[in-house]
Amino acid sequence: xxxxxxxxxxxxxxxxxxxxxxxxxxxxxxxxxxxxxxxxxxxxxxxxxxxxxxxxxxxxxxxxxxxxxxxxxxxxxxxxxxxxxxxxxxxxxxxxxxxxxxxxxxxxxxxxxxxxxxxxxxxxxxxxxxxxxxxxxxxxxxxxxxxxxxxxxxxxxxxxxxxxxxxxxxxxxxxxxxxxxxxxxxxxxxxxxxxxxxxxxxxxxxxxxxxxxxxxxxxxxxxxxxxxxxxxxxxxxxxxxxxxxxxxxxxxxxxxxxxxxxxxxxxxxxxxxxxxxxxxxxxxxxxxxxxxxxxxxxxxxxxxxxxxxxxxxxxxxxxxxxxxxxxxxxxxxxxxxxxxxxxxxxxxxxxxxxxxxxxxxxxxxxxxxxxxxxxxxxxxxxxxxxxxxxxxxxxxxxxxxxxxxxxxxxxxxxxxxxxxxxxxxxxxxxxxxxxxxxxxxxxxxxxxxxxxxxxxxxxxx
Amino acid sequence: xxxxxxxxxxxxxxxxxxxxxxxxxxxxxxxxxxxxxxxxxxxxxxxxxxxxxxxxxxxxxxxxxxxxxxxxxxxxxxxxxxxxxxxxxxxxxxxxxxxxxxxxxxxxxxxxxxxxxxxxxxxxxxxxxxxxxxxxxxxxxxxxxxxxxxxxxxxxxxxxxxxxxxxxxxxxxxxxxxxxxxxxxxxxxxxxxxxxxxxxxxxxxxxxxxxxxxxxxxxxxxxxxxxxxxxxxxxxxxxxxxxxxxxxxxxxxxxxxxxxxxxxxxxxxxxxxxxxxxxxxxxxxxxxxxxxxxxxxxxxxxxxxxxxxxxxxxxxxxxxxxxxxxxxxxxxxxxxxxxxxxxxxxxxxxxxxxxxxxxxxxxxxxxxxxxxxxxxxxxxxxxxxxxxxxxxxxxxxxxxxxxx
Numbered sequence: 001x002x003x004x005x006x007x008x009x010x011x012x013x014x015x016x017x018x019x020x021x022x023x024x025x026x027x028x029x030x031x032x033x034x035x036x037x038x039x040x041x042x043x044x045x046x047x048x049x050x051x052x053x054x055x056x057x058x059x060x061x062x063x064x065x066x067x068x069x070x071x072x073x074x075x076x077x078x079x080x081x082x083x084x085x086x087x088x089x090x091x092x093x094x095x096x097x098x099x100x101x102x103x104x105x106x107x108x109x110x111x112x113x114x115x116x117x118x119x120x121x122x123x124x125x126x127x128x129x130x131x132x133x134x135x136x137x138x139x140x141x142x143x144x145x146x147x148x149x150x151x152x153x154x155x156x157x158x159x160x161x162x163x164x165x166x167x168x169x170x171x172x173x174x175x176x177x178x179x180x181x182x183x184x185x186x187x188x189x190x191x192x193x194x195x196x197x198x199x200x201x202x203x204x205x206x207x208x209x210x211x212x213x214x215x216x217x218x219x220x221x222x223x224x225x226x227x228x229x230x231x232x233x234x235x236x237x238x239x240x241x242x243x244x245x246x247x248x249x250x251x252x253x254x255x256x257x258x259x260x261x262x263x264x265x266x267x268x269x270x271x272x273x274x275x276x277x278x279x280x281x282x283x284x285x286x287x288x289x290x291x292x293x294x295x296x297x298x299x300x301x302x303x304x305x306x307x308x309x310x311x312x313x314x315x316x317x318x319x320x321x322x323x324x325x326x327x328x329x330x331x332x333x334x335x336x337x338x339x340x341x342x343x344x345x346x347x348x349x350x351x352x353x354x355x356x357x358x359x360x361x362x363x364x365x366x367x368x369x370x371x372x373x374x375x376x377x378x379x380x381x382x383x384x385x386x387x388x389x390x391x392x393x394x395x396x397x398x399x400x401x402x403x404x405x406x407x408x409x410x411x412x413x414x415x416x417x418x419x420x421x422x423x424x425x426x427x428x429x430x431x432x433x434x435x436x437x438x439x440x441x442x443x444x445x446x447x448x449x450x451x452x453x454x455x456x457x458x459x460x461x
Numbered sequence: 462x463x464x465x466x467x468x469x470x471x472x473x474x475x476x477x478x479x480x481x482x483x484x485x486x487x488x489x490x491x492x493x494x495x496x497x498x499x500x501x502x503x504x505x506x507x508x509x510x511x512x513x514x515x516x517x518x519x520x521x522x523x524x525x526x527x528x529x530x531x532x533x534x535x536x537x538x539x540x541x542x543x544x545x546x547x548x549x550x551x552x553x554x555x556x557x558x559x560x561x562x563x564x565x566x567x568x569x570x571x572x573x574x575x576x577x578x579x580x581x582x583x584x585x586x587x588x589x590x591x592x593x594x595x596x597x598x599x600x601x602x603x604x605x606x607x608x609x610x611x612x613x614x615x616x617x618x619x620x621x622x623x624x625x626x627x628x629x630x631x632x633x634x635x636x637x638x639x640x641x642x643x644x645x646x647x648x649x650x651x652x653x654x655x656x657x658x659x660x661x662x663x664x665x666x667x668x669x670x671x672x673x674x675x676x677x678x679x680x681x682x683x684x685x686x687x688x689x690x691x692x693x694x695x696x697x698x699x700x701x702x703x704x705x706x707x708x709x710x711x712x713x714x715x716x717x718x719x720x721x722x723x724x725x726x727x728x729x730x731x732x733x734x735x736x737x738x739x740x741x742x743x744x745x746x747x748x749x750x751x752x753x754x755x756x757x758x759x760x761x762x763x764x765x766x767x768x769x770x771x772x773x774x775x776x777x778x779x780x781x782x783x784x785x786x787x788x789x790x791x792x793x794x795x796x797x798x799x800x801x802x803x804x805x806x807x808x809x810x811x812x813x814x815x816x817x818x819x820x821x822x823x824x825x826x827x828x829x830x831x832x833x834x835x836x837x838x839x840x841x842x843x844x845x846x847x848x849x850x851x852x853x854x855x856x857x858x859x860x861x862x863x864x865x
Contacts, residue, residue, distance in 0.1 A: 040710055058722055062539060062706060088726035094539035094706075096530065110728040117538015117737075119530055133727045140541070142532035163536055210822060212535040212742050281747065281770040281820045371530045371542070385513040385523030390699055390849040393507060399849065405485045408478050441709035 035059045035068070035080075042066050050103070052076035056083060061093040070102025070126075077127065082108030090128075093118050097368060101125045111137045112154070119143050120368040129153045134160040135177065142166050143365045149173075155234045157182040158199065161189055163213045166363045169194065178234040179204055180226075183250075185213040188363040194224045200237035202229040202263065206248040209273065209283030217251040220357045227261040239309045241265070242320070249273045249327070251291045254357040258298045265310060266320040267303030267340065268295060272327040289329035296335035296351045304341060317343075376445075380453035383446060387439060394459040400433055403458050410455060417451035418444075502665060502859060504672050505556040509694045510850045512548070520555060522548045522621065524698050525707050526738055537736030539706050543698075546621040547635070550690035553673040558691025559852055560669065561684065566659060566860035568649035570595055575642075575688070576865045577604070578614040581851045584785035585617040585695060590793020591753070594647040600865045608647040611759060612791050618781045621693035622739055628775045628791045630745050631765040635689045653681040660684070665859035691852070697781045698738070700847035706738075713844060719834075720841025729828040731805075731838075740780035740845065746822045747774040750804070751812040753792045758813075761791070770820040773813075784843045798839045806830045 024045035027038045031053025038048045044065040051071050055078055061068065068091065070078040080090045080103055088110035091100055094117055101124040105112040112128035114137040115121050121144040128135040128151045135151035138144050139162040147170040151158035158174035159181045161167050166188045173195045174180040180199040183189045185207050196202040203226060207216040226244040231237070242265030247253050249272050260267035273280075273288035304320030311317065312326075322340035325332075325348070334342075335351035374382065391399035392406070410417040422444075424436040442450065508520035515521055524543060531542035550558075561567060565574040578592045579585045580600045587593075588601045592614040597607020612628050620626075626638040643649045643656065660666045660679045670679045673687060702721075705713045713721070725732040736742045745762045750773070752758040762774040775791045783789075788796050795801035809825045810816035830838070854864050 060718075060722065063708065064540065088722055088728055092722070092725065096540060110726040114727070116725060116732075117536065117541045119532050137727065140533075140536040140538040142530075163533075165533065208823070210744055210746065212537070212736070212744065213533070214535075277770070278820070280823065281745075281774065282768050284766070284768070369530050369532055371528055374528075379528065381513065382523050382527060383525065386511060386525045386527075387699065389508075389512070389523070390510045398510070402485075408481055408485065409483065411475055411478060437704070437712075438709075441704055441707050441712070443708075 029055075029078075031055070031078075035078075039063075039066065039068070050078040052078050054079050054081060056081050056086075058082075058087045058089055059091045060089075061091070061095050061098055064095040065097040066093075066095060067099040068101075068103075069099070070104070072102050077102060077104040079104045079106065080108075081106055084109060084130075084132075089114055090131075092116065093121065096120050098122075099124070103127070106130045108132065111135070112151070113137070115139065115141055115144070117141060121145070122147075124148055126150075128158075131155075134158075135174075136160070137162065138164055138167065140164065142369050144168070145170065145364060147171055152176040154178070155236065157204075160184065161186050163211065164189070166365055168192070168362050168364050175199060176231065176233060178231070178237040180229065182206065183216070183219055184208055185211050185216045187216065187218050189219045190222070190360065190363045191220065191224065192222045196224055197227045197229065198231055199229045200231045200234060200241035201243040201246055202226040203245045204243075204248070205246065205250050205253055207250050207273075207286060209276070209280050209286050214283070214285040215251070215287070216249075217253075218363075219250060219253045220360060220363075221245055221253065221255045221258065222357065223257040225259045225261075226263065226267070227259065228263065230262070230264045242306060242308045243269050244303060245269070246271070247290055247293055248275070249286070249288055249290050251287075251329075252356075253290070253292075254294045254296075254355055255298060256294070256296050256355060256357060259301075260298055260303060260322070261301040263303045264306045264320070265304060265308045266324040267298075267300050267322040268324070269320075270323075270325040270327045270332075270344075272329070275326065290327050290332075291329045292331035293329070294333050294335075294351050294355055294357075295323060295338070295340075296333070296355055298338050298340070300338060300340040304343075376449045377453060377457070379446060380449040381457070383442060383450050384453055384458065387442075388450075388454070391436070400436060403454060407455055407458070410451070412455070414448060414451035414455055417454065418447040421447050421451065502560070502669060502855075504553040504669060506552050508552050509555060509852075511696050511698070512694065514552065518551050519549045520552060520694070522546055522696060524696070525703070526698065537732075537738065537742070539737055541738065543738060544622060547689070547693045548621060550686070550693070551673065554687050554690040555694045556691075557669050557673040558687035558689070558694075560855055560858050561688050562691050562852075563854050563864050564858040564860050565862045565865075566663070566666075566858070567643065567651065567656065568595060569651045569655070571860070571862055572596055572598075573607075573649055574862075574865055576600070576854065577607075579617050580865060581854060584782045584848060585851070586614045586786045588787070589613065590788050594645075595650055610647060611756070613788070613793050615778055616782060616786050617692055617695050618697040618779060619739055620695065623741075624743055625745075625776060629762045629765045630776045631762075635692060636685045639685055639688050653684075657681045657684065663859055669859060694850070695852065696850050697847045699849060700781070700845050702841075702844040703738075703847070705844070714840070716837050716840045717844050718841075720837035720839070720844075723830065723834045723838045724841050726828075728826075729805075729830060729838075730824045730826060733824045734777045734822070735780045740783075741777045744777055745771055745774040746777050746824075747772065747819050748805070748825050749773065749810045749813050749816070749819055749821050750775075750790045750792075750794050751814075753794065756792075758815075759792065773819050780842060780845055782846055782848060784846055785848065798842055799835065802830070802835050802838060806835065 029050045047067040084107045090105040091113045093115045097120045099122045104127045111134045112131045117140040126149045131154040133156045135154040135158045142165045144167045150173045154177045157179040158177040162184045164186045168190045171193045175198045177199045180196040180202045182204045244260045244263035244267040246269040300322035303322045307317040307320045321343040325344035332348045333351035334348045422440040512520035526543045529542045534544040562575040592610040593607030626632040632638040763772040789801040
């Protein structure tokens with residue numbers, strides 16, 4: 001009996017201790033509380049669970065590895081409401097490794113969910129609607145997943161991937177937006193198994209001039225259902241409506257296995273940057289023609305029965321086609337047996353039986369993208385020069401006192417110095433120097449390493 | 462017992478060292494050494510703030526941003542590494558550059574130094590709408606008598622990361638930028654040959670270049686290296702904003718955080734061109750800033766590239782230390798930050814006569830910001846101030862000319 005209890009105790013403590021190793025905790029947020037207060041408390045690895053109810057705030061996550069999960073009970077989700085005029089974004093994440101799922105986000109003036117410079121993100125199972133600009137907007141990030149979200153009524157793009165790499169956009173429903181799923185100046189983007197309907201343009205793949213990134217390539221648009229993208233709901237896209245998938249000057253785009261139906265101007269429109277003239281500046285660093293577009297294994301039904309904004313040499317066309325090409329470029333291919341009506345594809349070659357994209361199951365990386373690996377001492381050395389050296393020299397007074405003096409005071413007491421760094425108090429005999437700001441944003445571990453580095457290494461050579 | 466007594470002695474020893482430390486601290490706080498107060502000029506053997514001295518006597522920039530992943534050299538973001546930068550100069554080269562920077566010997570008439578338009582008192586700019594060139598007196602807004610230049614002097618923060626220079630982007634390198642200013646008649650009006658010839662007649666400079674480059678006589682290439690070494694040492698990456706991004710959650714006020722949200726909102730789109738961490742995308746952009754009253758419209762990058770769609774395009778300036786570098790725009794068209802924000806918080810093209818001649822950047826939109834949002838945005842922009850690396854003007858320069 002006693003032995004059994006001991007076993008149970010051991011097993012229980014193992015179960016308990018195992019997840020504690022990462023120090024990850026769970027924070028629960030109930031209606032009436034602020035989600036942001038939980039984010040402020042959270043540290044890397046923590047999970048925030050938000051209970052169903054109404055939350056009127058902007059949630060911003062400027063720290064790494066936070067999981068923000070809306071708990072769905074009996075079909076009810078936590079609702080983030082921007083009340084249209086008041087708030088710009090629903091959720092903004094700049095931290096890496098963020099996970100955002102389970103929310104209903106609506107009525108924001110800018111974006112529903114946006115990541116900015118975050119890598120290794122996951123945006124999953126959210127409902128986003130009635131947003132003034134983009135529903136879900138990852139920008140400047142590598143290695144991300146946007147999956148199984150439902151996005152509608154955004155007056156720009158439902159999902160907009162800007163200047164990004166290695167992103168999978170999988171199995172989302174995107175409808176009643178000006179633009180459905182847009183990839184801009186990005187590389188290695190997989191857009192697969194999405195249901196994209198009733199937008200003005202379904203899936204635009206584009207490169208814009210005048211941005212930091214001067215190329216866009218390797219986009220796979222596969223197994224999507226792209227139908228009836230003829231919306232006239234939004235003024236900004238009225239003159240461009242009726243397009244299923246568009247490619248503007250992007251290289252190596254594979255359009256494969258999609259059902260493309262009922263898009264009135266074109267099922268697929270390929271163009272170069274000349275169509276942008278007047279609206280966008282010419283950027284000498286950007287190649288204006290698309291190269292290596294492959295169109296294979298798609299089902300085309302009844303696209304191009306009208307022609308909104310289609311012109312050849314200044315004259316408007318009276319109808320479009322399943323596939324309309326206005327670009328030159330090289331290396332394009334069209335696989336026969338798709339039965340598509342065509343404009344401008346005469347010079348295209350037949351595709352090979354296998355496509356370069358056939359081996360690509362995902363563009364996400366096997367391992368999360370990481371920082372440069374530095375040893376504790378290297379990290380401390382970097383921090384010393386990146387922070388301390390702004391105000392302290394070794395042997396003379398700058399803004400703060402010399403390090404050789406500080407070393408004498410702390411001698412073999414790195415713990416004391418680390419404590420001081422986190423929370424400096426007035427120590428100088430006279431008021432001659434400005435107060436040192438607390439450096440408590442450096443982790444406890446890093447502060448101790450830094451203190452050791454100061455005592456052992458600074459001025460030692 | 463014996464061990465104990467050794468420990469006691471050690472402890473006494475420590476206490477006395479600690480007391481010595483406090484005594485020194487007190488002494489140091491009384492005495493701030495003024496370097497090079499007399500005698501020969503000795504170049505610094507230590508790197509400037511935020512640089513680490515390597516074994517081979519070069520200075521490498523250290524920034525906490527390099528603790529983050531670098532996903533792409535071109536991208537911006539918040540917790541991202543900074544792209545490749547120009548560093549690796551020696552402390553001596555950087556310090557020599559400082560002397561040259563403040564020395565009017567660089568101009569034909571010996572009346573204009575770099576620092577006249579890029580002065581520490583004005584966050585390495587001059588506080589003027591448009592800069593004042595040769596034959597002038599003084600620095601900053603009160604400078605008088607100088608040749609009227611067409612544009613404002615930009616600040617010099619974080620140049621180590623920039624890829625094109627001047628408002629119209631016409632210089633692809635800092636060296637080209639220096640040569641252009643040196644040889645422009647209204648500015649320094651000099652030729653490299655004449656400059657080097659003059660420098661070689663000044664014994665103090667011969668000695669300093671020998672210290673910094675180990676060769677004689679002085680070569681023009683080394684003049685450029687020294688000035689660029691100094692310019693690239695001017696970093697501003699440790700503002701309160703940076704501390705917040707590195708994890709100091711309480712360092713920004715609620716108002717400043719609100720301002721950050723307005724700044725990074727896609728409705729306002731500030732951060733699309735003033736992309737963090739450098740707060741510039743480095744791109745040439747037409748925003749529709751009007752001509753200065755009484756002056757013809759400045760076509761900016763169109764004149765450099767011949768590209769009509771770049772008419773009126775200028776390089777996006779960094780917002781680092783922006784609260785310290787009024788007035789704003791390429792010719793001081795906005796007096797204050799509020800003015801500059803109000804310019805963007807309006808119908809695109811509203812301020813220019815020939816709107817149709819311009820290809821305005823598509824990120825110039827009317828964000829329709831409320832006045833409270835504008836006030837918050839200004840509060841946020843004020844968090845981008847960090848002048849800890851501002852250089853000290855030398856007490857005297859080798860030519861003996863007055864230091865601005």
